[in-house]
Structure formats: C-alpha cells, structure tokens
C-alpha cells in the first residue's frame with residue numbers, strides 16, 4: 687500500500703529485468719521519466735539492489751532529488767530521445783526501466799548492450815515506436 691501501483695509497476699519492471707538475466711556487474715541501468723511515480727520508485731529499488739543507475743529527466747532542477755535517491759548520474763531527457771530514427775548506436779545500458787515510451791524507447795532499444803533488456807510500462811513520451819533492427823524478445 688505504501689509504494690502504490692507506481693511502486694508495484696517499478697518492482698515488476700526490476701523483477702522482469704532480473705528474470706531476463708540482469709545483474710549488478712553488467713553496467714549502468716537507465717531509468718527514464720525518473721522524477722515520475724514509476725521512475726522515482728524504480729531508481730530507489732535499483733539503487734537498493736546495488737545497481738549503478740543513470741536517471742534521465744526533463745527537470746534539471748530535480749537533479750539533486752534524484753541524486754538523493756541514489757542515482758549515480760542524472761542526464762537530460764533529450765539525450766535519450768531518438769529523434770533521427772537510428773536503429774543502432776554505441777552500447778550504453780545493461781538494462782532500462784522505461785515508463786516514457788515513444789522516441790525514448792526507440793533510443794533505449796538502439797543503445798542496449800547485447801543481451802540487455804528494457805521493461806517498458808508507459809507512454810508519457812508518445813505512443814508511436816519505430817523499430818528498424820531485429821531483436822530477440824524474451825518473456826511476455
């Protein structure tokens with residue numbers, strides 16, 4: 687009851703990433719929409735489990751708040767938006783929690799490490815996702 691449905695969604699997202707093989711030694715995990723309900727609780731849960739968390743946000747003035755939650759790095763949300771529809775970029779993330787969707791999900795898919803995974807649950811950043819590469823989907 688304390689963590690609410692946003693916390694439940696954040697917890698299920700982390701569980702799904704770990705079910706897909708995510709471990710703390712694999713590198714940074716991105717949380718998009720990090721000041722939101724799902725995002726802030728995902729940051730909290732991941733940090734408590736020992737992950738290096740990069741939080742992306744559109745609210746630069748909330749960087750200190752995200753650091754107090756334990757985020758190692760805080761980056762601007764525009765840095766994780768795929769405005770050019772590039773299918774592949776340099777690999778950055780072992781995993782990601784994405785309550786944003788749209789161009790943010792496109793960006794995450796193009797920058798996940800091989801065998802990395804993303805748990806996506808929202809569409810605050812848009813409902814359309816263009817995917818041009820082929821992916822191996824695990825789970826539901």
Ligand SMILES: NC(=O)c1ccc[n+]([C@@H]2O[C@H](COP(=O)([O-])OP(=O)(O)OC[C@H]3O[C@@H](n4cnc5c(N)ncnc54)[C@H](OP(=O)(O)O)[C@@H]3O)[C@@H](O)[C@H]2O)c1
Nearest residue numbers: 691692695719720721722723724743744785808809810811
């Ligand atoms: N809450 C739940 O129980 C729950 C359960 C399942 C699914 N969902 C879905 O998950 C999504 C997020 O839910 P929430 O409860 O976390 O909502 P929220 O508290 O409103 O947080 C959403 C966050 O997304 C970011 N954002 C907002 N507009 C954006 C835009 N145009 N482009 C990119 N980022 C944007 C903002 O974070 P920054 O300013 O930090 O970037 C905002 O705080 C929704 O689509 C919701 O339907 C929620």
